[in-house]
Amino acid sequence: MSQQPTASHFINGAYVEDTSGTPIQVIFPATGEVIATVYAATPQIVDQAIEAARAAQKQWAKMSGTERGRVLRRAADIMRERNHELSVLETYDTGKPLQETLVADATSGADALEYFGGLAATLTGEHIPLGEDWVYTVREPLGVCVGIGAWNYPTQIACWKGAPALACGNAMIFKPSETTPLCALKVAEILIEAGLPAGLYNVVQGLGDVGASLVTDPRVDKVSLTGSVPTGRKVYSAAAAGMKHVTMELGGKSPLIVFDDADLDNAVGGAINGNFYASGQVCSNGTRVFVQKGIKDAFLKRLAERMQSAVIGDPLDEATNFGPMVSASQMDIVKGYIAKGLDEGARLVAGGGQLERDGFYLEPTVFADVTDDMTIAREEIFGPVMAVLDFEDEAEVIARANATDFGLSAGVFTRDLSRAHRVIGALEAGSCFINSYNDAPVEAPFGGVKASGVGRENSKEAIQHYSQVKSVYVRMGDVEAAF
Ligand code: NAD
Numbered sequence: 280m281s282q283q284p285t286a287s288h289f290i291n292g293a294y295v296e297d298t299s300g301t302p303i304q305v306i307f308p309a310t311g312e313v314i315a316t317v318y319a320a321t322p323q324i325v326d327q328a329i330e331a332a333r334a335a336q337k338q339w340a341k342m343s344g345t346e347r348g349r350v351l352r353r354a355a356d357i358m359r360e361r362n363h364e365l366s367v368l369e370t371y372d373t374g375k376p377l378q379e380t381l382v383a384d385a386t387s388g389a390d391a392l393e394y395f396g397g398l399a400a401t402l403t404g405e406h407i408p409l410g411e412d413w414v415y416t417v418r419e420p421l422g423v424c425v426g427i428g429a430w431n432y433p434t435q436i437a438c439w440k441g442a443p444a445l446a447c448g449n450a451m452i453f454k455p456s457e458t459t460p461l462c463a464l465k466v467a468e469i470l471i472e473a474g475l476p477a478g479l480y481n482v483v484q485g486l487g488d489v490g491a492s493l494v495t496d497p498r499v500d501k502v503s504l505t506g507s508v509p510t511g512r513k514v515y516s517a518a519a520a521g522m523k524h525v526t527m528e529l530g531g532k533s534p535l536i537v538f539d540d541a542d543l544d545n546a547v548g549g550a551i552n553g554n555f556y557a558s559g560q561v562c563s564n565g566t567r568v569f570v571q572k573g574i575k576d577a578f579l580k581r582l583a584e585r586m587q588s589a590v591i592g593d594p595l596d597e598a599t600n601f602g603p604m605v606s607a608s609q610m611d612i613v614k615g616y617i618a619k620g621l622d623e624g625a626r627l628v629a630g631g632g633q634l635e636r637d638g639f640y641l642e643p644t645v646f647a648d649v650t651d652d653m654t655i656a657r658e659e660i661f662g663p664v665m666a667v668l669d670f671e672d673e674a675e676v677i678a679r680a681n682a683t684d685f686g687l688s689a690g691v692f693t694r695d696l697s698r699a700h701r702v703i704g705a706l707e708a709g710s711c712f713i714n715s716y717n718d719a720p721v722e723a724p725f726g727g728v729k730a731s732g733v734g735r736e737n738s739k740e741a742i743q744h745y746s747q748v749k750s751v752y753v754r755m756g757d758v759e760a761a762f
Contacts, residue, residue, distance in 0.1 A: 292477025308374025335478030531687030535565025
């Protein structure tokens with residue numbers, strides 16, 4: 280593999296190695312081979328990163344938004360120029376097919392850098408007239424922000440957190456998932472090349488304990504986590520103890536509702552995108568596919584036909600459109616759910632097995648006749664397992680779709696415009712789709728409600744979560760006092 284990062288951590292503008300930390304092997308999911316070893320951050324490395332961030336942040340915050348934005352936009356350009364190299368690295372790190380990574384990872388990271396680079400100069404306060412007196416507000420950075428990533432989108436997550444944080448004048452320390460530690464280092468390298476002053480974007484490696492040490496450090500002002508709900512609960516409560524700001528991008532079990540009048544091929548396409556892209560390892564996936572009874576047979580037939588054209592294979596081959604799971608342990612978790620689906624009486628209509636080849640390959644899997652109480656309809660699987668459930672009418676499907684603690688995403692396929700908006704309006708979810716599924720442009724807020732999260736990434740909304748408002752009352756006359 281070319282262009283590998285040269286050390287485990289990136290602190291104060293340079294690669295830093297410390298082999299006294301716990302070794303973390305990086306495994307190429309398509310073969311099971313070890314492709315790199317990084318070392319978890321020791322307390323000294325964590326301390327170095329926090330001190331570097333603190334030292335650099337104040338000066339960065341004093342620069343104009345235009346100057347900060349220029350750096351981010353340059354970084355976006357470099358990411359686009361290097362898209363191929365970064366996509367190959369993303370494929371090695373995650374196992375996702377190059378066909379996907381070429382269009383969804385560094386490119387999405389570059390979009391975030393460009394978008395927040397553009398917004399940086401527009402982050403102003405307001406003037407509030409009060410007769411003779413007035414109030415003005417100032418939008419200020421939070422200080423040192425910590426980003427903690429999941430393994431499914433390592434480049435994208437590193438940028439989705441880093442870009443708004445930096446645009447607002449903060450410094451960032453990013454801890455990638457221990458499963459995919461490589462890509463964020465490249466983001467750090469590119470930011471420095473684009474002119475970011477040293478210390479503003481640091482990467483430290485490690486497992487949950489390193490994440491926890493960052494979250495509890497009193498020198499850290501904000502924590503943004505992308506991960507599972509159980510981790511979210513721990514990180515949120517640890518951050519609360521220190522009264523820190525948080526963004527929580529957590530898991531889901533999202534409903535995708537297909538009405539009888541839907542365009543069949545679009546609905547099937549939405550269900551495929553919402554279940555099998557990235558081998559199903561996408562938080563917002565529409566894994567509970569509610570299909571109205573009148574269209575059910577046609578839906579399952581068309582789905583089975585289209586699944587024939589899945590090209591499962593080497594993710595580095597651009598013809599491959601379905602790759603391995605990220606790790607042996609994630610594959611085992613998903614196999615456990617498939618076994619549960621069979622045990623609890625769901626009807627397997629496609630896939631269900633592990634491929635006989637090296638690497639962590641599962642077939643794209645579809646269960647039909649799934650009922651709400653089955654484990655595969657209740658728990659996040661985070662793998663290529665679609666559960667198809669039947670429904671009769673609108674009120675029933677809305678109630679069933681909302682009967683979950685999760686609330687990340689929801690989709691509806693129908694040709695009836697009023698129904699589309701009515702149903703989406705009634706669904707308890709943060710990121711919703713009408714006649715589409717899983718689009719995540721940087722311009723749109725992204726995030727969940729209920730247990731799926733707190734705060735929003737992307738769009739102008741993200742600015743609220745990486746800055747705070749100071750209000751200043753200005754009195755023009757004399758101060759009146761009681762005595
Ligand atoms: P995870 O919760 O196991 O780990 C996420 C990150 O948290 C890792 O970097 C891990 O090292 C760290 N961590 C673990 N314990 C910690 C602790 N106590 N303190 C601080 N950090 C800790 O999640 P995962 O398996 O890496 O990713 C899959 C999950 O992420 C799924 O649930 C998925 O839905 C979710 N996800 C959500 C989004 C979103 O934007 N909503 C996007 C991608 C993935």
